[in-house]
Amino acid sequence: MVNPQSRSSGASPIERKLHAVKLDLPVPEMTSQSRLLHLPLEICAEVLALLDSRDILSCSETCKLLRTLVSSLTTLQYILALSAHGMRDGLRALPLTASERLNLLRTRRASWRTLTLGAPSTSIHLPGACQAYDLVGGYFGKCSGARETEVSIDTDDRRTITLVTLPSFEPPQETKVETYDLGVQTKDFASDPSQDLIALLEMPGVDGSIKLHLRRLSEPGTTHPEAGVGVLTGSAENFIAECMLDVADDVLVLYVREPEPRIIIFNWRTGEQLVNMEPPSHPVMPDDFSFISPRSFLVTYAHTDAIRLFTFTSPSSSQTLEATATLRIPPPAPGARLSVLNAITGPWLARAPSGSAHFPLNERRIHMFNLTIAGADGLWHELLIVVRAQTLSSILQHGISPPDYFLAPQLFSTSSTAFGLADEEKTLWEWTEWLPSYARVIALSQQFHWQRYVHGSRMLAHGIAGLHMLDFDVPIKDGERKKWKDTGLFGKGSIAVWEEGEKGVPVSGVLNVGGDVGGGEDDGDGTHWAQGLVIDEVDAPYHSLNSNSPISPFDKVLEQEPELVSALPYGCVCIPVPVPPDDGRGGTYTGFMLDEQRVVGVRSVEDGEVLDVWTL
Incomplete structure (x- = not known):
């Protein structure tokens, strides 16, 4: 031996x-x-x-x-x-x-x-008026052309797509810009680089007839080899004015927003149409759509019954669905009115995109709901409600599991009975059952004209103090949490993590949440500290209902009013908005997007857009 x-x-x-x-x-x-x-x-x-x-x-x-x-x-x-x-x-x-x-x-x-944005790594000029775009897995795509009318557009317009391979720091990757002739007039497109897939919505007919072309992203003129059929066909039963495409693994959705909302979902690998229905109305029309997983989705409404969750199967048993669960939000205060509830989430990637050593777990993505409220005070108010995809999936499985101990150990101090499985027949969730413990409500105006400002657990927001990066996946095992602590309240350059017992912001005149649920102590300057997590005043400009001029947020009339408690932990970094580089093109930033490796600023210039890319 x-x-x-x-x-x-x-x-x-x-x-x-x-x-x-x-x-x-x-x-x-x-x-x-x-x-x-x-x-x-x-x-x-x-x-x-x-x-x-x-x-x-x-x-x-x-x-x-x-x-x-x-x-x-x-x-x-x-x-x-x-x-x-x-x-x-x-x-x-x-x-x-x-x-x-x-x-x-x-x-x-x-x-x-420690996000800082100095000079961009590269700037990419993309001429032409953008009519459709997407940022997924290190690729940015853009279709240019004139806006269509209800009758027609120029038959030679919107037949090309520009695909940009964005640069990366590690592993090194150079910028590449290529333009392809698609052979069809394109109204919208969606892509998943991890599957080498791009789906093109051909300009629909005036009767609502649709054609979805399934192509390879690397060769947009070539049919995707895994597609059941090269062109999916169907009908929205009406003219399509405004719509969106999205892909989640093997399913593809066409969500028609205007004039009549409709959801059409295909399994693009088999060619089967799985869902074709008008979302239920009650008593307001739906606002938005988002995939939760490849077999579930949500629809939002500017109503107390705000978020409806649906599940479906492939093969399909029925193309018309009933909601599996409904999530309520607090009702508006007397004299206030819920106006719009939009839903934003990051892209669903079936597998690792090219050049990625790692990528976000789909179940740890966040869903951000942007709620606009016409307040009783005559002002527009915007609140962001953030929840994880895994929480929505748990609700669809008739129960909520305890929060991940990697992320929010303080929540385990709550009685375990609060996390018991719900009645198997439960379909209606009051806001008090899900929002306080599993979501975060933030008073922050979202001013971007471009989507894809949410990726994985992170999101970008542009406020008065600067550009905010909010991260809702705050680990506790790496010893980093203390580094995020700061006494500043999201001033320029400040860093903070919001946990249990942080400062609250009143919501009287906006939402009706009952009495004072804070129950905390005065910190000596008249500011109330709640026991749980609350609406956070990050950088919330209020606007008059009849004006776009910013008004100082949270005036003294509101200081002693009820607070809304929410508990999803997050970190926030606030930095000055970058100054556009002096490259002779000028322009101003109309939005910022992000993925795992980059921040992308979009400058609107006279003849199109410029992408300013910062690599991390």
Whole structure:
């Protein structure tokens, strides 16, 4: 038998440390519980690497050897870091070791938390009036042309698409701009670079007839090889004025907004039409649509019964659906009126996009609902309601699970009975059942003209103080949370994490949430501190109902009024809005977008747009 000390004499420092620990331990009896410890360390590490992050952590708490093994091996630390950051491992074909992937993950995370936008990495001029666009997985696409009328448009217009491969810092990737002739007039498109897919909505007929062309993103003139049919056909039964396309894995949706809302969903791989229906109205028309998963979606309404959740199957049992669940929001205060409730979320990626060492977990995406309220005070108010996709999925499964302990351990102090499964027949969720514990309400005006300002767990917002980056995936295992603490309230350059017991903002005249639910203590300057999390005054300009002039937010009349408690933790970095580079094109920023590796500022210039790209 080989002497353990001699066997480890040529080993790495980590191996020598592990063997030293193993020598200090008594040899356990061979039982089913101890067999793992009798395996060679290399095999033991491979076994642990097959576990998920929670099981790895559980194993590390059982004995000194496994704790040292987990804390010493980069592969296991990378698995834990992915889970803590809400990420999934990317392409194994990338020439990066586990150590390099871990360092990249940590470096990029730190870059987001210390976000600064100096001179852009590159600026890309895209001429022509933009009529359709998308930013997904490192690609930006744009269709240009004149706006159509109800009758027709120029037959030579909107037949090309410009695809931009955006630059990346690591792994290095250069900018590439290519223009393709699509062969059809295109009203809208959606893409998923991870599936090499682009879906084109051909200009619909005046009778609402539709054609969806399924092409390869890398060769937009070529039919996608996995498509059941090259062109999907259907009918919206009416002229389509305003609509959107979106893709989630194997399903593709056409959501018609105007003049008559309609949802049409296809399985693009089989060619089957799964859903074709008018969303239910009650008593207001629907505002927006968003996929929760490839088999569920939501529709929003400017109504107390605000968010309706639906599920469907493939193959389809019925193309007309009833809501599986309805989520209520607080009713408007006397004299106030709910005006619009829009829904924004990041793209659903079926797998890792090209050049990605890691990418966000789809279930950890956030859904952001932008609620506009005509207040009793004669002002427009905007509130953002943010909730995770996994919370919505849990509600669809007739219950809410406890919040992820990686993200919000303070919520586990709540009685466990609050997290019990709901009645299997439960379809109506009062706002008090889901919003306080599982969402976040923020008083922040969203002023972007371009979407894709939400990606994964992050979102960008443009306020008076500057550009805000909000991150709703705040891990606790990496020791970073304290670095986000700051006494400033989202002033320029300030950083903060909002947890239980933070400052609240009154909502009287906007939402009717009953009496004062804060119950906290006065901090000495007349400001009330709530027991739970509350509407946060990040940077909320109020506007007169008859004017676009900003008014100072939260005047003294509102200071002592009720507060709305919400508890989803997040971090926020506020930086000055970048100054457009002096490149001779001028223009002003009309929006900022983001993905995992970039911030993209969109400048409107005389002959089109300029994309200013900052890589992280």
